[in-house]
Amino acid sequence: MSPTLALHDVHVLYGAIQAVKGISLEVRERELVALIGANGAGKTTTLRTISGLFRPRTGTIVYDDRDLTKLDAHDIVGLGVAQSPEGRQIFGSLSVRENLMLGATRRGRNADLGADLERVFALFPVLKERLGQAGGTLSGGEQQMLAMGRAMMAKPRLLLLDEPSLGLAPLMVGRIFEVIARLKAEGVTILLVEQNARKALEVADRAYVMETGHIALSGDARTLAANPDVEKAYLGGAAAAGQPAKGAARA
């Protein structure tokens, strides 16, 4: 069976910098694939290119036999590819309900959003309590839940999660990964970008390790977690030390 998503030799320029230098990767149906690597490796650029927010210089991104590099962002969402972006990017002055409804923008007028809202509340009960509150008043963890809930409202066949644990307290990180595992169990196909490599490799089926715009390593998540190189570079304290560094840079 052909993969749900396949990137082939994708190059992306980010301003004058070549952020992604010819990467190829695949996500198969019902698979959870992690894309890990240090800050600045090109992970977020890769996800945004899949979503059509950036245009690749060369390469193809095939999803369901269609080349996404030829489509606009809104059409890509319409095909069932939804993203929970890095830094959450919720709409701060709009209510939680409005944020969630916006996730269903491409679903058309007659979509049964009630059932989908229920599903989001089952995953994130706290959002139900906050429905009328402005998104900007939520805590960081709640905002992350809102960003993921908003992406779920698109009823995605492929869910792109960009750094869902970034800047969150350990307790909340655990909670977010529980939800990711639950979504996988429900059969959602997921491409997860994470700096927290240890956590990502725990939930993923397969993983790609990205280094300065290239895929350095790839394979089964358990095998990679046991790989001494990966352990040294990304697991041996790097996950703990790397994360606050990125948070501090953006504060």
Added chain:
Amino acid sequence: MLGAAGLVLLALFLAYADASFTSYRLQLVSLVAINAVVAIALTVTSGYTGVFSLGQIGFFGIGAYVGALLTIAPKWKAPRVLPGLPEWLAGFDTTSWPPQLALLLACLAAGVVAAAVAVVVGLPLMRLSGHYVAVATLGFLIIVNAVLINWASVTRGARGLNQIPSHTTTWVAFAWVIVAIYAALRLRSSPYGRAMLAQRENLLAARGIGISILPTRLLAFVFGAFFTGAAGALLAHQIGAVAPTLFSFTTTFTVVIMVVLGGLGSVSGAVVGAAIMTLAPEFLREVEGGFTIGAIQVGAHHGLAQIILAVGFILVMIFRPTGLFGDRELGVAFLSRRPPNFDAQGADESLTPIVDAGVDAVPEDTRN
């Protein structure tokens, strides 16, 4: 409930005004309404979307001229006066129509023509952002002005059009305000309105969830143009004459101040801003003539009104930078609600109780 009470109060006020106001004061009341419609339109075009348009008054001018040309009696728009008019329009006679029907036609036609122009102008301009769109829409205003001045065979050039029947009453003007308020609030709670606010708030995230930016902004631009065009026709039938100078930079900035003063994005703020900006100069004009406070006598100082008004804006902008209303609406909730605290980084996670997944989480009301 609140809306019904407001309508009753408005009707009582208008009935009282009809009975006891001088015609000058009545005209002021109508002007408040006309300006309110324009300010509401700009609230949608710029406040909802964050796309700052300085071309709004161009649509005001288009609407005023289109409305006027429809209702001016044929003898005043005959070929020897306006040789450029098409025959059907030169002969179009509404003098025997009920005045309100003629005015309704004039307003709707003015709105539709302005909206059609907005589609053509907006298609290229709504792709721009920030300062660029402000400058480009200002360019549109300049073009409209140049056309009004130079297309003399239709507009009578700088002399403008007169002999426009005075069909606009305070009642009709406020009916348009109510329609505009209703339409703007309905739009705000529709998926289209949400998309406008979302792309204003975070363009990348809005694109990422599948909002198509150009049609979203274009809809707001065309919506604003329709109501501004209709308001232009109301103005023409209020003052009986129109000239290019009415649709200038000065008018543009007055409307921008109305909207910013009230709170960019708030429909109620736009109405309040329009009322203040229309009435305050009138009241302050008396101050200009000199006044006495206790033992202190102040003589006549020309320009004092503008200075007081300007100091007022500065104070509002210092103490309420988002305007009187921010982007909230007047209502029961407004009186009891605290302003939202925007905390992008989020509060301390460890203090947030984590509620476990409840299976019985059923939403009571899932749609707006």
